[in-house]
Amino acid sequence: MTQTTTLTDDERWQIALAKDRRYDGAFVTGVHSTGIYCRPSCPARAPLRRNVRFYATPADAEGAGLRACKRCSPNTQSxxxxxxxxxxxxxxxxxxxxxxxxxxxxxxxxxxxxxxxxxxxxxxxxxxxxxxxxxxxxxxxxxxxxxxxxxxxxxxxxxxxxxxxxxxxxxxxxxxxxSGGEGRQIHWRVMQTTLGPMLVAATGKGVCCLSFGEGEAELRARFPKADLVEADDSFAALFDEVLTAVEQPGSDNAHIPLDVRGTAFQQACWEALRRIPAGETRSYGEQAAMLGNPKASRAVGSANGANAIAVLIPCHRVVPASGGVGGYAYGPEIKAELLKREQQR
The missing domain is CATH 1.10.10.60 (Homeodomain-like)
Known part of the structure; x- marks a missing residue:
C-alpha cells in the first residue's frame, strides 16, 4: 500500500485510470452512477469522471451509500x-x-x-x-x-x-x-504554440520541464526552492528546438538535452517511451513488456503520469489497450493532436 496523504483527487483519478495496484488499500474509488466502490486497480472499465468520488476507506464509501465491487473486492485483503x-x-x-x-x-x-x-x-x-x-x-x-x-x-x-x-x-x-534544490537556477519561458501556451524550463544541463497551460506558479510548485529566472537569449536556441519538436512531433529530437529526476523504475519507463517510434503507439502492457515485465502495466502508468517533460519524453504514445486516446495530463485533445501530427508525418 502506498501513502497518499498528499495526493489530490486529480492524481487519484490518474492512478485509477492507470489501474495502479500499488495504491490498493490507500483509498477507494466510488462510482455513484452504479452505487459501487472499487480498488484503484479494479479491472472494470473506467467510469466517467463526473460520476466518481474518492474515499479514504471502504467504511467511508459505505457510509456514503455505496457497496463493494464484487469483481475487485475492495473491502477484503487477499x-x-x-x-x-x-x-x-x-x-x-x-x-x-x-x-x-x-x-x-x-x-x-x-x-x-x-x-x-x-x-x-x-x-x-x-x-x-x-x-x-x-x-x-x-x-x-x-x-x-x-x-x-x-x-x-x-x-x-x-x-x-x-x-x-x-x-x-x-x-x-x-x-x-x-537544500531542497535551493541555489539551482532554472530558466523558463512561456511560448505560444498551435496547441496553446507551453511552459519550457531548463537548467544548465538541459530541459527539466515542458508542459501545456502552465506558468511560473506551477513551475515553482514543482521546484519550490530553485531560483527561477526568465530565460534570456542564451537559451533561445534550445527553446526554439523544443518549439520545433512540439510543432512537428515525430521530428528527431534525441539531441535535445534533458535534466530529469526520477526513481530507477521511472527513468527506465521514460527511456522506453523514447524508444517508441514516432507515429506508433503502445499499450501500458506493451510498454511494460519493453521493460521485461509484462505484468507491470499499472506501475508503468503511474511512472508515465510522473513525467514532467511532455513530447520530448513521449508519454502521449501510450494508449489504453481497450482503444481510444486515454488520459493525458494536459487533456485528451492535445494528446490526440500530437498523435495525429506524428501519424501524418
Missing part, C-alpha cells in the same frame, strides 16, 4: 496482498533483506514470491529496498542532516555506494537535495 504487505513492512523495518529471507517470511518459494512482489508493487524486492533507501536519504537531507550522516542512516555502507547506485537517477546531487 492472502497474497497480506504477504506482500508483510514483506514491505520487513524491508522498511530492517532495511534490505535477501529474497530467500522474504520468501521464508511469507511461505512462498523465492521465485514465486519475486513474481508476486513485482506484480503487486511494480518493482522487485531488491529494487524496492534501493528506492526506499534513496527516499530516506532525500528525507534526511531535506531536514538538514549532513550528507554523510544521511547516507549512513539510510543504510548505505559508504558514500560511494550511494553515488554509484543512484547515478543518473536523482537528477540532483546529495548536496542539492539537502
Amino acid at each position: 492472502a497474497e496482498e497480506a504477504c506482500v504487505l508483510a514483506a514491505i513492512a520487513a524491508i522498511r523495518a530492517d532495511g534490505a533483506k535477501t529474497l530467500d529471507q522474504l520468501a521464508d517470511l511469507t511461505g512462498y518459494s523465492p521465485t514465486h514470491f519475486q513474481r508476486l512482489f513485482k506484480r503487486t508493487v511494480g518493482l522487485s524486492p531488491a529494487a524496492f529496498a534501493r528506492a526506499l533507501r534513496e527516499e530516506r536519504v532525500r528525507e534526511a537531507l531535506e531536514t538538514g542532516t549532513s550528507v554523510t550522516d544521511a547516507l549512513y542512516q539510510a543504510g548505505y555502507s559508504s558514500p560511494s555506494r550511494f553515488y554509484d547506485g543512484t547515478k543518473g537517477r536523482l537528477g540532483m546531487t546529495a548536496s542539492d537535495w539537502q
Whole structure:
C-alpha cells in the first residue's frame, strides 16, 4: 500500500485510470452512477469522471451509500496482498533483506514470491529496498542532516555506494537535495504554440520541464526552492528546438538535452517511451513488456503520469489497450493532436 496523504483527487483519478495496484488499500474509488466502490486497480472499465468520488476507506464509501465491487473486492485483503504487505513492512523495518529471507517470511518459494512482489508493487524486492533507501536519504537531507550522516542512516555502507547506485537517477546531487534544490537556477519561458501556451524550463544541463497551460506558479510548485529566472537569449536556441519538436512531433529530437529526476523504475519507463517510434503507439502492457515485465502495466502508468517533460519524453504514445486516446495530463485533445501530427508525418 502506498501513502497518499498528499495526493489530490486529480492524481487519484490518474492512478485509477492507470489501474495502479500499488495504491490498493490507500483509498477507494466510488462510482455513484452504479452505487459501487472499487480498488484503484479494479479491472472494470473506467467510469466517467463526473460520476466518481474518492474515499479514504471502504467504511467511508459505505457510509456514503455505496457497496463493494464484487469483481475487485475492495473491502477484503487477499492472502497474497497480506504477504506482500508483510514483506514491505520487513524491508522498511530492517532495511534490505535477501529474497530467500522474504520468501521464508511469507511461505512462498523465492521465485514465486519475486513474481508476486513485482506484480503487486511494480518493482522487485531488491529494487524496492534501493528506492526506499534513496527516499530516506532525500528525507534526511531535506531536514538538514549532513550528507554523510544521511547516507549512513539510510543504510548505505559508504558514500560511494550511494553515488554509484543512484547515478543518473536523482537528477540532483546529495548536496542539492539537502537544500531542497535551493541555489539551482532554472530558466523558463512561456511560448505560444498551435496547441496553446507551453511552459519550457531548463537548467544548465538541459530541459527539466515542458508542459501545456502552465506558468511560473506551477513551475515553482514543482521546484519550490530553485531560483527561477526568465530565460534570456542564451537559451533561445534550445527553446526554439523544443518549439520545433512540439510543432512537428515525430521530428528527431534525441539531441535535445534533458535534466530529469526520477526513481530507477521511472527513468527506465521514460527511456522506453523514447524508444517508441514516432507515429506508433503502445499499450501500458506493451510498454511494460519493453521493460521485461509484462505484468507491470499499472506501475508503468503511474511512472508515465510522473513525467514532467511532455513530447520530448513521449508519454502521449501510450494508449489504453481497450482503444481510444486515454488520459493525458494536459487533456485528451492535445494528446490526440500530437498523435495525429506524428501519424501524418
